[in-house]
Amino acid sequence: MHLPIDDRFIHALPADPDRSNLRRQIRNAAFSYVTPRVPSQPRLLHAAPDVAALIGLQPDDDQSDSFKNIFSGAVVPDEADPYAMCYGGHQFGSWAGQLGDGRAINLAEVKHAGQHWTLQLKGAGETPYSRTADGLAVLRSSLREHLCSEAMFHLGVPTTRSLSLIATGDAVLRDVMYDGHPEYEPGAVVCRVAPSFVRFGSFEILASRGEHGLLRQLADYTIEHYFAGIAAGKEGYVEFFRQVTQRTLAMIIDWQRVGFVHGVMNTDNMSIHGLTIDYGPYGWLEGYDHAWTPNTTDRQHRRYRYGNQPQIALWNLAQLASAIVPLVGDAEPLREVLAEFQTEFSAQYAMMMAAKLGLDEPRAGDETLFEDLEQLLHATETDMTIFFRRLAAVGQAHTIDDGIDFLKPIADAFYVPAELTGEVLDQWRSWFTTYVLRLQANTSNDAERARRMNAVNPKYVLRNYMAQLAIDKATVGDVSLIHELYDLLRTPYAEQPEREAWFAKRPDWARDKVGCSMLSCSS
Known part of the structure; x- marks a missing residue:
């Protein structure tokens, strides 16, 4: 396996002269050289083939021991000189001083097909910026980052990419909810890919x-x-x-x-x-x-x-x-x-x-249509993804009746249909009346409008309960759901009828479950 290494950040900007991983304040330097931690038993759980191609790897490279060893931090390529970046930041509105790459290590920079990429290992051990932490990451958070990075890319959202998810074979102690009950979790390393990791x-x-x-x-x-x-x-x-x-x-x-x-x-x-x-x-x-x-x-x-x-x-x-x-x-x-x-x-x-609403272009007065809709979506618990996806089925000839049938196209989006009575139902009827009239002002027909709407309103997103199901399976050694969700999320705007089960509201069991509704920064 060959990486087309082309480091330039470390050659253009001043380095911290101390090459140890010891925690310290760094002055007059943009980065510190570090040595990744060698995991005890690295095991590839998933790799993204299109990201591998971006950085110049061959289709079967992810099956090699070299891939597993390099992207877990076990082996540093001969031409690479890993480093962690120095930066500060405002956290929750307050200046926090020096922060830096506390559990991220830039393995190398590569150039392929005229594009330049930085490869960053997250969870590969302590750096000078780790403060009181260990620089490691757990499977739970690493799986979420790997899948979400790729899901966002295929949604068309600007994002860093993720090449691989590798289990380290090491146990990592974490207090998930910061409530004084730490537990050991399986460790993992994600390889993130971006033009650079320069931050505000x-x-x-x-x-x-x-x-x-x-x-x-x-x-x-x-x-x-x-x-x-x-x-x-x-x-x-x-x-x-x-x-x-x-x-x-x-x-x-x-x-x-x-x-x-x-x-x-x-x-x-x-x-x-x-x-x-x-x-x-x-x-x-x-x-x-x-x-x-x-x-x-x-x-x-x-x-x-x-x-x-x-x-x-x-x-x-x-x-x-x-x-x-x-x-x-x-x-x-x-x-x-x-x-x-x-x-x-x-x-x-x-x-x-x-x-999102299928209008040819915004016109004067549309702000009221948008604002009224957002207030209505708050009035009853309504699933955002399902609502906007189903709305494409409402056409210029949609009938607004005196009952509740006019809501049938979007009925699946409501968590508590019994709330659709009285004033709330009247408000929905009023909004739909205005919306259908507005659709009739479109120059495009219903079929073209629905096609456009379905290109901006995804059918599938990585809901937290979906990621948690994959985490639960992977924790006991079953990576099948990681692969299934990855494949699902590669085409989030497509219908994918064989995967229709994932186009559904959050199940009740996930409403208050840790990892589904409650998440912390613990990783």
Whole structure:
């Protein structure tokens, strides 16, 4: 097995001179060299063949011992020099100082077919940034990250990719709910793949320490390799920030479109590329609820709830703007970019909602249609994925009767159909009346509209209970459900009639089950 290694980050930016994995504060360096931990008995559980092809591997390479050993951290390729990156971050709105890659190790960078990728092992042992942790990861969280990374890609959401999920054969002690009851769990390593793992926090830590020379180096490196066409100088840094803002905005719009909730939108979990990164206590909306967060750590203040993700993205961008002010010399042009985000978000959100509802394009007055629908989806527990997917069956000639039959196309989406009475039912009737009239203003026919709707409203998403079922099986050695879900989620917009069982509301047993409704950052 051959990896086309082409390391450039470590050759362009200053390194921490200490090559030990000992925990410490790192100054005047963008990264630290580290040595991955050798697992006791690595075993491949799943690999993504299209990701393997991206980085130049051959179709059968994942069956080799070399693949298993390299991507578990057991063997470092001859030309590689693994490293962990230094960054800081705002966590839950408060500056946390140095954070860095505490359980992630960049194994190498590779170049294939004109594209450059960084390969990162998550769970491969301690680094200088591990603080009081062990740098390891468990099967539970690693499986969720592996499947979700690939699920998001096939949904069309900007994301890091995942090459492989490998069990280490080692037991890892974790307190899942932080309630003083730690237990040993099977360990695992995921190999994440992205153009780079530079984060908002990579700039924040340098600005906070006054390391402005290195801040400029990092910005220039990032622009040169990932933001082609930007000229050098102050205006270039503003344009760099504008493009980061645009990429972040596009990512958030897609999160809202598919009902994805990240759960931990700290600035150290924000990619400079506008990619979804660091899959921890994430989840998909099941009952449509703007106040929902999957993160138990956040359940009191709900800072990272679904409905607040656009505002948090803007807040995080403001922190990045503050970090690069020393390069620009003036905060005003950066503030103007942030103001553009707010204006552009409203326009793009309207376009996204129009697409979900099958409208040719948003028109004046559609905001009321969107807002009324969102209020109704809150009024009764309604499954977001099923509702929007089933809505494609409502046509321009849909009959709005005096009873409840007009709701038949979307009936499967309601968790408690008995709530559809009285005022709530009247509100649904009023909304559907307005919606059908609006559809009649379309220039496209029902068949074309339904096709467009089904291209933006997925039929299958990685619901937490699905991931938990795969975790339960994999924990006892059965990886069949990992493979089944991976195959399902490769074509999330297709009907897949043989897999119709996965197009269903969350089962009652999953409503309050740990791993299905309650998740923590413990991994």
